[in-house]
Amino acid sequence: MNKRPTLTLKSSAPAAPKLRASHARALKPALQTGFQTALKPDALAFSLLGAAHAVAQVRTGTALPQALATVFAKQDAPPQARGAMQDIAYRCMRQLGQSETLIGLMAPKAPEPLVAALLACALALLTAPDAVAPYEPFTVVDQTVTAADAHPDTARAKGMVNAVLRRFLRERQALLDTARLQPLARWNYPQWWLDAVKTAWPQQWQAILAAGDTAPPLTLRVNARKATVAQYLATLEAAGMAASQIGPYAVRLAKPVAVAQIPGFAEGVVSVQDAGAQLAAPLLDVADGMRVLDACAAPGGKTCHVLELAAAELTALDADPKRLARVGENLERLGLKATLQAAEAQSAGWWDGRPFDRILADVPCTASGIVRRHPDIRWLRRKGDTLQLATLSAKILDNLWQMLAPGGKLLFVTCSLWPQESEAQAAAFAVRHGATRLDAPGQLLPVGGPEHDHDGLFYALFQKNA
Numbered sequence: 001m002n003k004r005p006t007l008t009l010k011s012s013a014p015a016a017p018k019l020r021a022s023h024a025r026a027l028k029p030a031l032q033t034g035f036q037t038a039l040k041p042d043a044l045a046f047s048l049l050g051a052a053h054a055v056a057q058v059r060t061g062t063a064l065p066q067a068l069a070t071v072f073a074k075q076d077a078p079p080q081a082r083g084a085m086q087d088i089a090y091r092c093m094r095q096l097g098q099s100e101t102l103i104g105l106m107a108p109k110a111p112e113p114l115v116a117a118l119l120a121c122a123l124a125l126l127t128a129p130d131a132v133a134p135y136e137p138f139t140v141v142d143q144t145v146t147a148a149d150a151h152p153d154t155a156r157a158k159g160m161v162n163a164v165l166r167r168f169l170r171e172r173q174a175l176l177d178t179a180r181l182q183p184l185a186r187w188n189y190p191q192w193w194l195d196a197v198k199t200a201w202p203q204q205w206q207a208i209l210a211a212g213d214t215a216p217p218l219t220l221r222v223n224a225r226k227a228t229v230a231q232y233l234a235t236l237e238a239a240g241m242a243a244s245q246i247g248p249y250a251v252r253l254a255k256p257v258a259v260a261q262i263p264g265f266a267e268g269v270v271s272v273q274d275a276g277a278q279l280a281a282p283l284l285d286v287a288d289g290m291r292v293l294d295a296c297a298a299p300g301g302k303t304c305h306v307l308e309l310a311a312a313e314l315t316a317l318d319a320d321p322k323r324l325a326r327v328g329e330n331l332e333r334l335g336l337k338a339t340l341q342a343a344e345a346q347s348a349g350w351w352d353g354r355p356f357d358r359i360l361a362d363v364p365c366t367a368s369g370i371v372r373r374h375p376d377i378r379w380l381r382r383k384g385d386t387l388q389l390a391t392l393s394a395k396i397l398d399n400l401w402q403m404l405a406p407g408g409k410l411l412f413v414t415c416s417l418w419p420q421e422s423e424a425q426a427a428a429f430a431v432r433h434g435a436t437r438l439d440a441p442g443q444l445l446p447v448g449g450p451e452h453d454h455d456g457l458f459y460a461l462f463q464k465n466a
């Protein structure tokens, strides 16, 4: 791996203020997550409190989708409140560094976990640019105080919540200017993540970090068995939905909508898939009748795309049986067939010994390239995860190589930005196995803008000598 120089963030502004140690410590687990409030489900206060519970759970290590699912179930939230909770919680994740820094500047002492999460949710709404602010500032403050009052873990802090948010409204710009002297608040990523992006991508680090804080587009993959892109664009136009083609099978909707509102989704005409992820199936170069292994398949985006392009004999393997079930659901919706196998890709116990013509190894990784879609990842990952996951994926690749037929191709994919998991891994693998490296995009950087409206993926393609 090439060593690149580390850039440090330069600022002509005064030195960043030190936060009190109490604000920098890890937050304690949230209490009483099952408590039912008397708040009306259509009130913003209800959604703020639900989102705050989910955010507090992320701060103790739970992934945001799981945290939200728990809150939805426990609070018996109706669909509209679920949508609002999800929107607030995702905004909060993208602004968490700034919000926690602001709380550190304004709160008299470190708030309890649920209070801190509630304040962070409110600040995420209050700091949204005016043009896209979903609620009036005074509504946010009023409803946050109402939410605080409605829960036993936050009720005592109601006065402090009110004081902090009103102070923020009064001193907004000065507080933001001070907070943003901290890299954590300026970029909304932990320091180790900032250092890692700067080291790996010294030219593009700012664009990568900024793009990771934006909401992702809704990109669809047109099922080549059922429609062409031109036909599907005409369908969208007839439905009054603006969209454009951004890849051979990729269509981006101008305005994201719920899956249920996507024309043809239920009938399998389209699937939701990032434009960068849609490169995998064509790169694999599968022909009808080939034996194909998708070794880390769930939820099946790439599996299904391969089968939309060729009538292959495909085995979809995944270590997680619950996630594997989602591959089955996607295959069914699209009218496709594959053999599903719950097993670990670094073991060979499940293999019948018949070599595969093509292998897709979309290995487990830090997912550092898909933070705009999963903004909680940056707060959940630890620096040491990279080495641990790279070690596992090396084992997976070595094991899969023996299953590849002579002349066959293996496509190695990650959704990581870290070279240790991607290019360094690919280079070391090629040396270990004397594998021929074929043309592939390498690292796709998620720098944003219309030309790069894709996640951060890495592709390396290998061929086994015949």
Ligand SMILES: C[S@@+](CC[C@H](N)C(=O)[O-])C[C@H]1O[C@@H](n2cnc3c(N)ncnc32)[C@H](O)[C@@H]1O
Pocket (backbone or CB within 6 Å): 277, 295, 296, 297, 298, 299, 300, 301, 302, 303, 317, 318, 319, 320, 323, 343, 344, 345, 346, 362, 363, 364, 365, 415
């Ligand atoms: C990046 S995701 C795959 C995404 C999928 N290829 C798609 O396009 O929809 C990685 C998958 O690897 C699975 N996984 C993790 N460890 C594994 C292992 N040791 N063997 C096989 N699958 C594993 C995870 O459950 C996860 O579904």
